Amino acid sequence: MTQLTTDARGVFVIAVTPFHPDGRIDMESCDRMVDFYLDAGATGLTVLGMMGEAPKLTVEESRDVVARILKRVANRVPVVVGVSAPGFAQIDALTRMVMDLGAAGVMVAPPGSLRTDDQIVNYYTQVAELIGDVPFVLQDFPLATGVQMSSGVIARIVNDLPSCVCLKHEDWPGLEKISFLRRDGVLNKRISILCGNGGLFLPEEMDRGADGAMTGFAYPEMMVTVVDHYARGEAERGRDLFDAYLPLARFEQQPGMGLAIRKYTLAQRGIIAHDALRKPGAALSEASRREVDQLITRQEQRLKELN
């Protein structure tokens, strides 16, 4: 069974959770989505993240989705599962469940009540004790969690806790954090740094030393392309292609509407059957749909020009 390691790199796509219009989980679309992400070049998947509508699932549904996706992935790439929850009993139960099913590791965001450096470090220390040797991803996403971790706090967590193998870097954009963590002597072990924010700052993040992306965008090809070109030393070409996707990526990063746009786009591409979000969730207006359609058309034209 694949375990998440400090060498994780490439693109871990944050998977959406596909629903039928009546709110049931759409398992067929789950399969199709997995195939699509892997065909697009994903080196890993992350499920039950914030953009996976995890908090809207019952525990049973979470188990079913994770099981279905793991079965379809069939060990081709590592799968990380989000297990953030208000209490340790829930984190513990979720972690055991998904690791038993075959997950490669778990991802933990800080609860919104944490403020001081010590509170944050203590929280992750307790989490690490709780889940034992399960490798975990530290999620640093202040815009969503309200918790601000300094670079020094991240270093303390990474250095103290052997099971912290990866940083999902999603401070906005916090480029200096990457530079700091990559500086000699800051960390006592290498960790994987995978970046978020829908890939909106991926070229700069790669320049600073990131290993890739762990985020969602209806065109994961963009992230794969950028990471690949940087790996091959073709940064300028990577940026040209990045720029072609940027108008849509920017549109998808609208807080409050982003997931609806992403699902609509995935549905337009035929990857999931419906663009339904579970309640409570924003619906996309007809005008917004047309705006997305137009951005897709323009994106395709620009990509053609670049080929």
Place this chain on the structure above:
Amino acid sequence: MTQLTTDARGVFVIAVTPFHPDGRIDMESCDRMVDFYLDAGATGLTVLGMMGEAPKLTVEESRDVVARILKRVANRVPVVVGVSAPGFAQIDALTRMVMDLGAAGVMVAPPGSLRTDDQIVNYYTQVAELIGDVPFVLQDFPLATGVQMSSGVIARIVNDLPSCVCLKHEDWPGLEKISFLRRDGVLNKRISILCGNGGLFLPEEMDRGADGAMTGFAYPEMMVTVVDHYARGEAERGRDLFDAYLPLARFEQQPGMGLAIRKYTLAQRGIIAHDALRKPGAALSEASRREVDQLITRQEQRLKELN
């Protein structure tokens, strides 16, 4: 089976969840606690509220606790269960589960992301559609939720949704809200208004037209006494007794430490076996324990003087 109605009055004690020092739920203490609350004069119980450490329980544990408490209560008083959750699937599943077990109704707090009047009203409209004819308590607790509901918004929810039968009033203290909601013509039906904040403003709340309290304090006798004296027209005597409990009640209302103090006090009184909180949770220092002991001693002296 008792159903919660718009006539609910008296004291619905917010039950703690007793744990063993190793974190397991202490079911024997649950029984003893139920007996104690009912002997003290509680006219109802509320379980799995914020102070019941609900978010720290797994779904199975929540079911077990609710089942145990309902069995012990044995229909002597109505039991309300907190079902607040980030998604509707979870609220739905929890509601079905606890109503099947024999709960009298559910309590729903607003998710912290709600801001505008319409967002709040829409949320409760969707919740009411979801749970059908299950009576629910609207929890208005801005200090904890971050959501501020104007009196007008509460009136809209109560007037639009027949299954909203009770307001857990916990704005700080929001005495004007009670006065407004009790004004002729504001509501199209009577509702029960039960107040929170550990009873810290209960005399004034009764004066404004509240029906009682729905809150926790290690001496629920205080709330019962105040409500009873107001019911008998002996407000001054009610206030004398209230004042005797106030130094400890004030101490217990310290944010971040309140539940630890409450559990310590309940354990000192022999009602629960241990004062353990589940992680993550604050521990009480030795100094604080002595402070509580001293407050209890002084409280007993003052109550003696008053008898």
Place this chain on the structure above:
Amino acid sequence: MTQLTTDARGVFVIAVTPFHPDGRIDMESCDRMVDFYLDAGATGLTVLGMMGEAPKLTVEESRDVVARILKRVANRVPVVVGVSAPGFAQIDALTRMVMDLGAAGVMVAPPGSLRTDDQIVNYYTQVAELIGDVPFVLQDFPLATGVQMSSGVIARIVNDLPSCVCLKHEDWPGLEKISFLRRDGVLNKRISILCGNGGLFLPEEMDRGADGAMTGFAYPEMMVTVVDHYARGEAERGRDLFDAYLPLARFEQQPGMGLAIRKYTLAQRGIIAHDALRKPGAALSEASRREVDQLITRQEQRLKELN
């Protein structure tokens, strides 16, 4: 003297406040900046906004900056001045001062404590009473203020208060708000809608019915170009040019670093003499400077391709 009216359109550039490295205001750069903005096609200026470091100026300095800029503008375009302050006495004093100096109107953001619809409407009603017939811009910028105004609340304010002549639209991006406010029958008067967010959603905003932009970006040419092309019915060409500026615009919109990037870019362009921010303020790392330089180079190349 120019008064701000409901017909304001085009691009009101949010002016930065130039400083010397030692923190003194750089008045020569103020002049050069005004000339540059007007040459670039600005139809108005907005000074002492959040990005103008207004809270870091003393009252005397605010007066001096506004006086200098108004003198240089010499009535060629209307100048709006931000007067947001915690208390009405300050708002009143600032408003009188800047209107006496020749400002065209003032801009008012809601204090962060406002939550309910009525609180927001009441606040603006009191502000309008306070400042009399001075035309004002309603600033809707939840990401910065923490205050969420529904479309309905904005409509109430606009309809109730004749002196509310313009909406600085900066909800993120809140395209539906523009559509709603432009719908027949919603408003009892036309208002100007000028959009913010560094122009990051300007094409879509123009499509929805905006009159232009009121925001900052080190290349105000971008906003002017987009607005002009939309006015001429050449939306596609406008979008092509927009896309060329987007990589840098995106980079400049990083919270916490945006103003430092903007000032660095303006200094690189020779418009202001120094990129200094007043304390407390973020400094730009050497790496970030190089990132900006690279983005400027790529932007120039792409603009050349498009000509």
Place this chain on the structure above:
Amino acid sequence: MTQLTTDARGVFVIAVTPFHPDGRIDMESCDRMVDFYLDAGATGLTVLGMMGEAPKLTVEESRDVVARILKRVANRVPVVVGVSAPGFAQIDALTRMVMDLGAAGVMVAPPGSLRTDDQIVNYYTQVAELIGDVPFVLQDFPLATGVQMSSGVIARIVNDLPSCVCLKHEDWPGLEKISFLRRDGVLNKRISILCGNGGLFLPEEMDRGADGAMTGFAYPEMMVTVVDHYARGEAERGRDLFDAYLPLARFEQQPGMGLAIRKYTLAQRGIIAHDALRKPGAALSEASRREVDQLITRQEQRLKELN
């Protein structure tokens, strides 16, 4: 001229700012208030704090109020002035102004944007550099500022900055913070710890090692009495008297209404002429006024019983 030192103890009353009903500052009431506070046993005064409606004053008004109060105090006790402001230029200007007028020191609250330990320490380091050798009070009031300082952060600030002579302790109640800071070896110098929260936890705070209170309550006699009895080793008697004031103190500590209650009470006592708050500010309902009256009556009865 009196300078604030690390030996400050007793009760520094947070002064309200008295207004006429039309909003003008009521200077005669300022004088009467100063006399009253000093007669009541205040060992210091603090003006232009949050409860002094400082943000609602223009700079000129701030100067006039401070000058009037300092003149009336006439060096009998040290006067601390709140100088918190969004920018350093304002803090600098205010500090110079009030120190020139004869203030004993200044008080600085952290801006709400600070989150990490380093951000907080850096902020105060910069403030201390800015204001030179002016002694300052560190205000730790998370409920109002949103900034949480750990005990360790406070210790770093105190140890690094010689001009930090006093902590206004207003974490809620943060008794453990006092114990920590009084532990041998934590601080490299003694500091004064004066507590806030309207005196609601003053007995416990004195037990933990506080030097007194720096807070407001319409009966400053309460704080003076508690501090004096603790100083004389008569803690039990101090608590008896504290308990007599507690019902009103609790009522005055209602967020959003506290200042209106305090001013109403001061006006009822004849100390200030009017209970007016400046806009925007909450008005006290007729019902609330009667509630305060009743609490005063009961308080007087109880105090009589205790004498």
